[in-house]
Amino acid sequence: MTSSLDDLPLRDDLRGLTPYGAPQAPLPIALNVNENTHPVPDAVASDILDDIAVALRDVNRYPDREFTALREGFAQYLGHGLDASQIWAGNGSNEVLQHILQAFAGPGRTVFGFAPTYSMYPLLAQGTGARWVAGERQPDYTITPEEAVAQIEQVDPDVVLLCSPNNPTGTPLGLDVIEAVYAAARGVVVVDEAYHEFAPHDAPSALTLLEGRPRLAVSRTMSKAFAFAGARVGYLAADPAFIDALRLVRLPYHLSALTQAAAVAALRNSDVMLGMVEEIVAQRDRITATLEALGYTPHESWSNFVLFGGVSDPKATWQRLYEQGVLVRDVGIPGHLRVTAGTEAETTAFLDALASIESAS
Structure with missing residues (x-):
């Protein structure tokens, strides 16, 4: 006998929804x-395969729960004086964002972003039981600091998600907007820089704003510039205390040994990959x-x-x-x-x- 979702005790707020895809x-x-x-590139693929082959020899054991080598690799790649204690990673940036919402959002809390923006944000919010509130942009999809602050003060969100450059519009976001949002917000502010490598070379990253802002996080992904979408590796930089908060909600050993090996090897070849x-x-x-x-x-x-x-x-x-x-x-x-x-x-x-x-x- 075949059942349907209607026959199962699904959460009320998930009824009638369709999966992302x-x-x-x-x-x-x-x-x-x-x-x-x-x-x-073939040479890089061969190098990655060599590292995966080594990791396979110990695949009967759990991986490094703290993925230390990978965090060190990301810190070196990002620069800006970052070290491994300020880095987190997951199976794609979606999981990294999910960790953030599990730690800082959840039932009774609000997640805010300026629409139109990445379609996974409201789904991630709903999946963690939080309320999603969509703010507004100018007709050309830009945001001014003054308008951003006014909307933040009105909503008073627990988490603000800023996509920079924005998906699906490609719109750049000035650091002045990020600074203004952070100053106005009570909760955490996440700058999603999934596409930063495609911005002009002189475009500053929100990584330059991390110092002295413990509620700020900057997320990145290997899916785009690194051609690693199928490997599922996302990461972020933030204050070490912010990273500690994410440890509270992550599943144990959430990054496989093979994923860690592949990502470390790809980072080692970042010049070629980029x-x-x-x-x-x-x-x-x-x-x-x-x-x-x-x-x-x-x-x-x-x-x-x-x-x-x-x-x-x-x-x-x-x-x-x-x-x-x-x-x-x-x-x-x-x-x-x-x-x-x-x-x-x-x-x-x-x-x-x-x-x-x-x-x-």
């Missing part, structure tokens, strides 16, 4: 989930310029994707691209679609397919 379709050009579409970032940025800028030429309205992006408006019928355009073997993302913003910057060939395939559909409205 972007379409996964076997199309030749998949540009819908902001992956790095460049494969890991060599593809410049090409991705070039394709992103090419997409922006071509979209403008086609009559669409691309938004400024400091990420590896472009959100563009002027799409008269996003669902129809999405379907027409799909039929030509190109998968992009309808993020639910009226008149808009989002596309990841892929390889030169993938980018060409997308632009050619879009141009063949019809001119923008």
Whole structure:
């Protein structure tokens, strides 16, 4: 006999919800989930495999619960005078964010972010029993310090999530906004810098603000710039006391020995791994310029994707691209679609397919 969710004693606040998930379709050009579409270079892959082979010899034992070598690697990679005591990591930045909400949000508490933003934020909040409150942005998706402070003071959240650059819009976020939000907030402030490596080289990171701000955390991921989406490794930097709070909620041995080995090896090859970032940025800028030429309205992006408006019928355009073997993302913003910057060939395939559909409205 087959049961349904309705037959189970599910939490009331989860009834009627659907799981998170972007379409996964076997199309030749998949540009819908902001992956790095460049494969890991062969030499680096061989180095990673060597380290995994060594880790396998002791896989009968539990891994290093404190993932010490990996935290030291992240501290060295990030710089800014950080050390391992200020680093945390998890199975993707989503798990890192979940740890934060488990420790600082939960039932009776509020999580706040400026919408539109990363679609997992409200889901993570709900999963931990917290209330999600969506703030507002300017029509061009920017945020001013004054407006941010006014909204923070009105909501008084326990956790503020700031996506910088923002997903799904690609919008940069000034450090002045982060400083103002931190000063106005009572709770913790998390700056999600998942796409920071794609920002201009002179763009300052929120890591520069950590000193003297124990309620501030800056999260990163290896999924994007490091082409490591399938390995599931995210991390953050914060005050050591903040890290101690996350230890209270993490599952024991949550990072496998194989994950730790792979990530340490990838970090050791960071120069090679990040060599593809410049090409991705070039394709992103090419997409922006071509979209403008086609009559669409691309938004400024400091990420590896472009959100563009002027799409008269996003669902129809999405379907027409799909039929030509190109998968992009309808993020639910009226008149808009989002596309990841892929390889030169993938980018060409997308632009050619879009141009063949019809001119923008």
